[in-house]
Amino acid sequence: MSKLYKETLEAIVPVSTTLKSDAWEKMNFKTKPLGALGRIENLAVQMSLIQESLNPEINQKALFVFAGDHGVAASGVSAYPAEVTPQMVMNFLNGGAAINVLCRHHNIGMSVVDMGVNADFEPHPDLIDKKVRKGTRNFLKEPAMTEGESLQALENGMSVFLEVHKKSPVEIIGLGDMGIGNTTSATAIICAVTGINVAESAGRGTGVDDEGLEKKINVIKDALSLHKPEAKNGLDILCRVGGLEIAGIAGAVLAAASQKVAVVLDGVISTAAGLIAYLINPDVQGYLISGHKSIEKSQVAALEKMKLVPVIDLDMRLGEGTGAALAINIAEAACKIMCEMSSFADAGVSEQNLSS
């Protein structure tokens, strides 16, 4: 285990609750009925605790799309061929994907991280090369990664965050994914951790038909029977049925938490990666925000395990960080509510008459 991995894990402390009652008091005396801003209020208080400030701010926002290929794609678990992973990386670099549009719209700095795409890319200012190997092995037959590869991928994810944050500090990050076959890996991870039923929780990913879904369910079941991953051992699960981009996201979660930076997870892949990070160090929990509710059913179990409630629910299932980008904007709005909105006293507004 290298120095970076060890130091990052050691630096993670739970989100401080010192300001919790002060933060709620500040929110409760704002000019609105108690609780009337719903979960915006929870987000505002969470950001206050993360930043240990009653005036939380989001000035710099970053989103990372972690990309990697999956050996299991050869078993026909996706509606798209594996070459779509590098094609989509090029689409991201050319600014034409959904996540590019949403990051531009919300003024979020976006980078693509090659964790293990089965292709070679020319250098590009928005591409961060952290390739560990050209795709995982097919976990239907053998572990997806060795322990050394998994640790390297986790560390690479950590360094992605730490390098960007050192150059230009950020207050919040979104973590997205690209990798044909990766809902199969994500679902296997979540089933391994939570024990939920594979047949009931596997979804159609990019859009497999009934036959494809049945194949996918059988692949996940067979892989879990073959590997019997330990439900509480994040690293073991990652090695056996994980993915390089999933490891990268988990590493970025751990690194962001170590620097007290809020992390917005995206759909089922990003959430499965968050779950790996959570198993490695449960103290990341308070830094996590679930960006959106995927239509992939297994995400629910992962979110329950981490006690997270998604911000957005728009029936999305694209990944890339698209749900996270929308939620980052709402977290930013929540911070501004905390900072800018008047109290009853400031505004000279009569308070709620609780005896009415």
Add this chain to the structure above:
Amino acid sequence: MSKLYKETLEAIVPVSTTLKSDAWEKMNFKTKPLGALGRIENLAVQMSLIQESLNPEINQKALFVFAGDHGVAASGVSAYPAEVTPQMVMNFLNGGAAINVLCRHHNIGMSVVDMGVNADFEPHPDLIDKKVRKGTRNFLKEPAMTEGESLQALENGMSVFLEVHKKSPVEIIGLGDMGIGNTTSATAIICAVTGINVAESAGRGTGVDDEGLEKKINVIKDALSLHKPEAKNGLDILCRVGGLEIAGIAGAVLAAASQKVAVVLDGVISTAAGLIAYLINPDVQGYLISGHKSIEKSQVAALEKMKLVPVIDLDMRLGEGTGAALAINIAEAACKIMCEMSSFADAGVSEQNLSS
């Protein structure tokens, strides 16, 4: 019936469906699995149809907070005293309310419309004076408004939109409310139109306790028994149990639709006003977007009647247009997806293999 009212209603045409299949084709060939952006795709197509363009744009956004007092507030239906309506108008004008923060965050031009607040205000650049009278009558005892007052309030709402749109054209508007007692009026309207059960659908508004809720339920029941409003007659319902700010919002909906501008409704009050507009002219339907799901239960029935699905669901119940402001941003993102995102052919990405 005046010229403005008549001309506005005559100018409303249903949203054109001419481009519907072209719009969906454009969306379906973008670099994402079919339907993977969920309801963002529906919003993008809706904006295309409203603007009769495959490249819908949102350049100027406006949000109006319509304010008015309610005679029924004297019957103790709110957790706040009636003087909070003018106090909150001042808070809006001073920039300290939640809606100010969200409009600034999303670069939405915001104005406050005095439709019938029981107070006098100094002129202010963000205040539009459209006062019909200082509050409605208590509809527990008599109709809230005369037919003349209701028509005047509808027209005033129309002119608010038309004047702003003439000076600086907008592509989307959000419609919010302020008025102590107005969830009582909104719930009465929705119950009158949809026939839902009052006891099951009335909510706590700004936060009445159990006793207050029971009082509120009885007030609504008694008012509906007294007035027996005609379920299909928007103007009749408005006169009997409506509100001046609700009429203003309904007028703005009708005027925006007449100019083919998208309208984002907010919570239960704004939705009840949308329902009045819908009864007056059902052709407004295609221009309507439901901004957010309120925790007020009666909103659901109103949305079902208009076949609308809320964009945001964050357990909010503040009104002011806060949910609409968040949804306007998502509608803007949807337009950019339609305009800026690459197709499979543009990006050289392999399409979905539907035979896999």
